[in-house]
Amino acid sequence: MIELKSVGKIISGKTILNSVTLSLQRGEVAMICGPSGSGKTTLLRTINRMEVIDSGDIMIDGVSLYDEGINLCELRSRVGIVFQHCNLFSHLTALENITLPLIRVKKLTKKLAINIAIDLMDKFSVSHRRDIYPDSLSGGEKQRIAIVRCLAMSPDVMLFDEPTSALDWRLRDEVSDNIKSLADLNIAQIVVTHDLDFACATGNRFFMLNNGTLTEVDCNTLACQSTDRVGRLANSVRQSSMLEMV
């Protein structure tokens, strides 16, 4: 489905991605974790060619993104991306945000587009907010509208850039459930996240990106790191409270 073959990316002399290789089938959910600045977002953006790579190749369904005859608009309509800050169009209502690409890119009639949008908004329980502008939506609602905007295009691949960074724990679980349900629809998904617990609960393949190098790990390794951190945090809290007592 998606194949990254030793992808390299250099931005102003700095190696951001160093020979990244990854292959993913439909229905698989890849969680990519790694420290800030390790190139996670850049990696995600190369997959719908928002970012052009310097070496290697990326194939979707056996077709390279760098083929000469490739139609970028058609490609991007099949590879949905949910941005960290949702990036809803502020001049359109929630509903219009979802119907715009359906009408303009997929050339559906307005009525059909609205129907698809409302069906999906119902599934994500945001249809009561359809005529609201993004400014007045809560973080969780924006997130769900952004997911619906992508999903309405019935993509083959969905990319998530830190989908939980703006959400509380309850919404985080909801997003986790949503991503899992999308896997059942045979969509290949790549999720970039800082949140190791979320990664373990959601994905079925796990990767660490460190200084531009991607390595596949198993869930336990991630979970270990996660508990490590909790342990360290607990220790530091304990120490500081002991200092106070002294």
Add this chain to the structure above:
Amino acid sequence: MEFTYEFDWSVIARHEYRDYLLYGVAYTFIIAFFSTILSILIGIVIASGRLSPVKYFVWPCSAWVGVARHIPAVFWILFFYFVFPEILPDSLGSILHSWGSYALLAGIVALSIDNGTYVSDILRNGVLAISSGEREAAKSCGLTSKQQWVCCLLPLATRIVLPALANRTIHNFKNSSLCMVIGVTELTWATQQIESLSFRGLEATLVATIFYIVISLIFGSVSHKMENRLNSCRYSAKDVLNKPSLSVPTT
């Protein structure tokens, strides 16, 4: 100190003076209307030049704005009326000189250039102020670059530039009074004419002042309404929801 001036409003009602004022109003409208339209066109051209990826368009346009912004509007008016016909070939220059309406044309072109420079800056800043997130969203959902502009970038930019553009238009409308320096018979020129003929300048000036204020206020409220309208919902789903829902495969 006492205010001893005695108003004599009958002066304005006298037909020769009234005609001065009415013609003045008409000319003011003509100057303001055409120079605003022309300046927006100039603004669009310069702004596109500065935003274009081709650097041979960028630097002349940027240089133009850098220089023209610091030149007073009256200079442009004097330049186009007195200097411009001189630098043209003789025959063309003398045709312009002898043409009765050349003052009006020079005034309109001068104000268009003055205002257009500011408009170009407003438009350019409006486009630059669109959040990079929305640009990326437009690109990433598969819109062609024309669709990105028509459906997302221009509507977003319009919302950003409208208040500043309305301000600039009111400013340009008031700047039409500067055309009196080359003898265009617009409203301010008319008040001066009435003053010098009847020594009743205060009445005429007050009438003109009220005219400028009223027109500016009307334009201000119209543009405010436009802003509100742009920010309201265009179509809601109610009409679609009331009909029985089609079953649509979503995958």
